[in-house]
Amino acid sequence: MSAILTENIGYVVLLGVGLFMALAVTLMVKAETKWLGTRKTSEWFYTAGRTIKTGLIASSIVSAWTWAATLLQSSTVTFQFGMAGAFWYAAGASIQVILFSILAIELKRKAPMTHTFPEMLFVRFGKHSHKVFLFFALMTNTVVTAMLVLGGAAVVNSLTGVDITIAAFLIPLGIIVYTIFGGLKATFFAEYLNSAFIFVVILVFVTSIYFVSPEIGGINGMYEKLTNASILKPVEGNAMGMYLTLASTGALIFGIINIVGNFGTVFVDQSYWQRAIAARPKAATGGFILGGLAWFAIPFTLATTLGLAAIATGVTLSPSEIELGLVAPTTAANLLGDLGAILILTIIFTAVTAAGSSQLVSVSSLVTYDVYRTYIKPASSGRELMTISRFTILIFGVGMGILASILFQFGVSLQYVYLLMGILIGSAVAPISFGILWKKTNKFAATSAAIIGLVSGVVTWILxxxxxxxxxxxxxxxxxxxxxxxxxxxxxxxxGITLGGSLIKPESFDFASMKQKILLVDDRIRNMIKKDTDEETLSNASKFCIKVGFSTTLFLVVAWPLSLYFSDYIFSLSAFYIWIWMAFVWAIGAATIIIILPLIEARRSIGEIFHKANQSTNSMMVSDLERLPDNENREILKILVPIDGSIDSLKALNHANFLLKGYAKARIHVLHVIQWTDEQEENMDEEMTVQMQEEGRRVLRSVIMPKQLNDYERIVKLGDPPSKIAEIAEKLGVDLIVMGKTGLGKSKEDLGNVTSKVLKLTSKPVVLIN
Known part of the structure; x- marks a missing residue:
């Protein structure tokens, strides 16, 4: 197949879009940490502070569940089976996310402080079982990653001619950059941008193909062309060989495989547990349900558009090209030219990078908490955990490219891996689910069920x-x-083994022990969790998730499709109109929720960031001369005086008071910084924090403020003194820093260590007192 676009465009997407995404996400994380005061601790790195709200969880779910396979394989099965292919892909893979809301809320009830699902199973089943389920968790991430990079590299190669091995190594590049820097929070930001972009592009495709394209001729023209295609090339197993039906045996078989396989890639994928952990308790319910329903619109609408358009326009591809998922990009290029090819290439690339980032964080959390902290160094500090995590992200990110290249050399396609994954990881679904939901689950039965199920599935498949x-x-x-x-x-x-073994020899596990054995080092987050986890509210939320989850499942995969399947219903023109408009409206509604809701929920934080950024910009625009105390027309003069109890620092306070003469309004901010490393701060609990801050306030209360000074503020901070002095000066927008030339610390130089570092770190004018 000859390339539609040039290699240069391929490299622009691979490098340009990838680095742009990395830069955008990095700046978003930087803005949050700088202007909202978020601390970059190991807890923040893995769980995003456990404060994510409904909208961002929903958009994250949509992005994490939108793989290259979603955008490619959905159109492939539609090309093979017609309308039924698009429906079964969407319905067969959305119910797992909706049903996962039950596990998400149970996690909040039973183990709200956990970091990974194997960590819960370690407490529930013990060390040996933990190793088994950790194996399944890592295998799931590996299978998903293989599909992501395989699909992405294949499309880049087919559309631009970029070598598939080079593409496989360049795809993870941007992912590694922002994931190492921003952890899970960076992943959430990347996924929001990706989800918004995907929905915009899907709406562009629907509008262009159904309402603009002369080759299709609108909904009416699409119907006629599909009818003619059914006559020329009837589909074996479809009612009357028609593409315009859900009565398709081949699509039904695919749908069952899709349902079974995707239970594994949701329930055994740490990335979904990571979102449940990161979500506020109230967000865990709505986030997964809204995310599942919104995600339905992506494969359903895209495949109903590009997949059916491929049939209508007579796209010709070899079996190997079909297996690589090239139906959608080829059709987009044929109907929309270079623009269509670029759009499909870009959304696939951003989908791969966003979902890939999720997989990197998941693997790093498993290696860090379930391998390193559990078996290698249980007493590891937060800084050590961060180091291990970043190292894992780098290694696994590079390994993504190696794995995809190996699979491609063996002739393994995206479609092959997608259909195989249920055999490899499906056997862990029941043991994990029952282990967290049912106190009677027998640990030996659950563990052996996962192993025997895997072996049985592989052997049966081969035989x-x-x-x-x-x-x-x-x-x-x-x-x-x-x-x-x-x-x-x-x-x-x-x-069968899990249920049978547990009924024969039931256990009676006390889930309260999970709260006692899985603890957080960060006391502030621990207290926040305790306030949020109201048992009555969570119990009601669990009941709601069960009702919505099972009723939605029955409707999507039983009542709706099977009624059309067993009746051998073939769509009339009017019914086809309704079907297409339903897909279009569903996509618009999903896009609105995914794009707007996170912005509404984060409006205060966004406003605060813009306000502080504006203040900082205005402050930077003022020249040093304007900041100095020689302008009588200034409304207020602000001076920061760091106090460490030394003679020079007290002299600095008196000198600052002298500088205020002639100003109608003036304020002195007196700052005392208690030396405290990042590692100490991360491992410090709330009681210790209160004690240290009280000690700092005692120091400041012992300082006698000049009688003439009426407006002053005492501030106590913990951290690196020069960094905190520069940071507070910037945040307060002070006009001047007045401090001692030396402090309590000894220094062989004329300047103290803290003073010399402050001069390097701040852009504010500094007056030194000797």
Whole structure:
């Protein structure tokens, strides 16, 4: 297949868009930490402070669940089976996220301070079981990552001609940069930008293809072309061979595989647990339900547009190109030219990077908490955990490219990995779910169920392939029937062993022990969690999630599709109109929620950031001469005086008072900084914080303020003294810093250590007193 775009465009997307995303996300994290006072501790790095609200959780879910496969494979199955393919892809993969809301709220009830789901299972089942489920967790992240990079690299190669191996290594580049810097919070920001961009592009495709494109001729023209295509090339297993029906045996088989396989990639993927952990308790309910319903619109609307358009326009691709997911990009390029190709390339690239960032954080948290802190160094400090995490992100990020290249060399396609994943990880779904939901779950039954289910699924898949096709190869093992039986065996055997073993020999686990054994070092977040986790509210939320989750599931995968399947219903023109408009309106509604709701919820923080940024900009625009105390027309003069109890610092206070003469309004900010490292601050609990701040206030109260001084403020801070002095001076927008030439600390130079560092760190005028 010849490239539609030039290699230069490919590299612009790979490097330009990737670095732009990295820069944008890094600046967003920087703005939050600088102007909202967020501390970059290990707890913040892994859990985003556990303060994420509904809108951002929903947009994060949409982005994390939108892989290259979502954008590519959905159009592929639609190209193969018609309307039923788009529906079964969307319905078969959205119910897992909606049902996960039940586990998310149970996590908040039973283990609100956990960092990973294997950490919970360590308390629930013990060390040996923990290792088994940690293996499944890491395997899930590896399978998902393989699909992300495989799909992304294949599209970049097909559309631009960039070597697929180079593309596989360049895709993770930007991800590594902002994930190492900003952790999970950076991932949330990247996912919000990605979700918003994807919905905008989908609406562009729908509008262009159904209402503008002369090749399609509108909804009416699409209907006629699909009808003609059904006559020329009827679909085996579809009602009357038509594309315009949900009565499709092939799509139904795909739908079952899709449902089974995606339970594993949600319930066993640490990234979804990470979002449940990061969410405020109230956000855990609405975030996952809204996210699942909004995500439905992406594959459903996109595939109903590009997948059906590929059939209508007679797109011709080889079987290998179809398996690589090239239906959507080829159709976009054919109908919208270079613009369509660039748009599909860009949304796939941003989807891969945003979801890839989620996988990097997940792997780093598993390695850091479940490997390093559990088995290597249980008493590790927060700084050590951050170091391990960043090192893991770097290694796994590079490994993403290596893994994708290896799979491609073996001829493993995106479609193959997507359909296989349920066999590999589906057996862990029941043990994990019952282990967290049901106190009677037997740990031996659950652990053995995961292992036996995996082995049974793989063996059955291989045996059925050999029985039907007579050989074992990538081609034969990738057929639907063996994959369907293997998927059902893996999850079914595991479910049977877990339930049967637990009923025969039930345990009676006290979930309250999770709260006692899983603790947070950060006392402020611990207290916040205790205030938020009201048992009655969480219990009601759990009941709500169960009702909504199961009723939505029954509607999406039973009542709605099966009524159309068993009736062999073929869509009329008027019904097709309703179907297309439903997809369009659903996409608009989802886009509105995903883009607007996070902004509404964060309006105060956004306003505060802009306000402080504006103040900082205005302060920087004032020249040093204007800041000096020689302008009688100034409304107010502000001076910062750092006090450490030394003679020079007290002289500085008296001199500052002298400088205030002639000013109608003036204020002195007296600052005392208690030396405290980042590591000490991170591991300090609330009681120690109060004690240290009280000690600082005693120091300042012992300082006699000049009688003439009426307007002053005493400030106590913990941290690195020169850094805090420069930081407070900037935040307060002071006009001048007056401090001693030397302080209590000894120095061989004329200037004290703190003083010399302040001169380097601040842009404010500094007056030194000897």
């Amino acid at each position: 059925v392939t050999n029985m039907i096709y007579g050989e074992i190869s990538i081609a034969t093992t990738g057929n639907l029937i063996p994959l369907l039986i293997g998927n059902l065996t893996s999850i079914g055997v595991s479910l």
